[in-house]
Amino acid sequence: MNVVSQAQIEQWDKSDPLGAKRLEFSLPKDVIYLDGNSLGAMPSVATEHAKHVLEQQWANDLIISWNKHKWIDLPLAVGEKIARLIGAASGQVICCDSTSINLFKVLSSAMALQKTRSVVLSLSGNFPTDLYMVEGLASVLGQDACKVKWVDEDILESALTTDVAVLMLTQVDFRSGRLLNMERLTNLAHQKGILVVWDLAHSAGALPIALDECQVDFAVGCGYKYLNGGPGAPAFLYVAKRHQKNVSQPLKGWMGHKRPFAFAGHYQPAEDINQYLCGTPNVISMSILEAALDVFADVNMHQLREKSVALSELFIALVQKEPQLNELSLASPIPAELRGSQLAFRHKHAHGICQALIKHGVIADFRAPDTLRFGFTPLYTRYQDIAKCVNILTNIISQKIYQHPEFNVQQKVT
Numbered sequence: 001m002n003v004v005s006q007a008q009i010e011q012w013d014k015s016d017p018l019g020a021k022r023l024e025f026s027l028p029k030d031v032i033y034l035d036g037n038s039l040g041a042m043p044s045v046a047t048e049h050a051k052h053v054l055e056q057q058w059a060n061d062l063i064i065s066w067n068k069h070k071w072i073d074l075p076l077a078v079g080e081k082i083a084r085l086i087g088a089a090s091g092q093v094i095c096c097d098s099t100s101i102n103l104f105k106v107l108s109s110a111m112a113l114q115k116t117r118s119v120v121l122s123l124s125g126n127f128p129t130d131l132y133m134v135e136g137l138a139s140v141l142g143q144d145a146c147k148v149k150w151v152d153e154d155i156l157e158s159a160l161t162t163d164v165a166v167l168m169l170t171q172v173d174f175r176s177g178r179l180l181n182m183e184r185l186t187n188l189a190h191q192k193g194i195l196v197v198w199d200l201a202h203s204a205g206a207l208p209i210a211l212d213e214c215q216v217d218f219a220v221g222c223g224y225k226y227l228n229g230g231p232g233a234p235a236f237l238y239v240a241k242r243h244q245k246n247v248s249q250p251l252k253g254w255m256g257h258k259r260p261f262a263f264a265g266h267y268q269p270a271e272d273i274n275q276y277l278c279g280t281p282n283v284i285s286m287s288i289l290e291a292a293l294d295v296f297a298d299v300n301m302h303q304l305r306e307k308s309v310a311l312s313e314l315f316i317a318l319v320q321k322e323p324q325l326n327e328l329s330l331a332s333p334i335p336a337e338l339r340g341s342q343l344a345f346r347h348k349h350a351h352g353i354c355q356a357l358i359k360h361g362v363i364a365d366f367r368a369p370d371t372l373r374f375g376f377t378p379l380y381t382r383y384q385d386i387a388k389c390v391n392i393l394t395n396i397i398s399q400k401i402y403q404h405p406e407f408n409v410q411q412k413v414t
């Protein structure tokens, strides 16, 4: 990309087909929010809807709301709204629990389908909870039945051997933003009889996903990142229709029972995606996520991807043209088609820089030990935000503002 002028940037914002979406979010004035990959901004509809759920449904209609306001159907209803965004036909996605717990459930199912194999293959840089959950499953099933194997990305394809039971991957790497080729890897795994579990934490709501088309077996993802469901919003999981008759999962809570309100003495799983429910749905939080998903109702995910790529390309171009920023090294893949919707840069003082950015109105995040991460959320990030952010970043680095003691206090959450 050639270096662009301020006028050009303003023109891009003016002619942005997603430009009006920003008005559907409540963002603080004077804040440039580039952390929607960790916690999505709040859609304005969340306030009204939360008020309705609290004052009308809970306070007034009380327990009648399970039927009257269809609280009991929320996990499926919300699942269906997510399904459209991840390329899944009806009846395969359910909203429940956290991503970690959902991983445990689908990994257990996948391992149970692979009776003669024991290896769960993943990447060494995967998000810790994903790797921890496999360790947890191994502690239940025993090391003979479940072993974790992590490899580096350059040897991933050659590690797809016939002793592997499950390939568990995160589509977009949480640090670097690297985007894996879901179709190719799923195909290669299937050729060796391996089942796949995809974690969509940093891709659902950030780019078009085609789970059905890629013949994915299982997937999980977060409600509070690009889906904007709010802090701690429930997560989701996907189980391909073709597996639903043959799978089981060990967290046999009453909500996954065929007839929960029969209060039967023995567990009988629902025969569809409902068997992945465990306990009572998180109604308040799930209702807010449902309202937040309506912001996506008229969004074309390909158009969203185009803007995401344009925002990231602009960021890189502006960083590269600024000689004062040559201390930053890009830790994301250079070709846009190999990236999700975030960029990572390394700098020895990334922590202090991140704190200084926040003080100057730019919210980005820091990942230990030296990574500075910027997330681009095409529904509410403008091209002008990118330009302003790079200006502020240049000032902080060239003036060494990050050295100030106030920017070097370690917080509990980074």
Ligand SMILES: *Cc1c(COP(=O)(O)O)cnc(C)c1O
Binding pocket: 098, 099, 100, 101, 127, 129, 130, 170, 174, 199, 201, 202, 222, 235
């Ligand atoms: C954010 C994230 C999670 C979060 O899991 P929770 O159970 O919601 O805390 C899991 N996996 C990946 C890859 C993530 O990026």
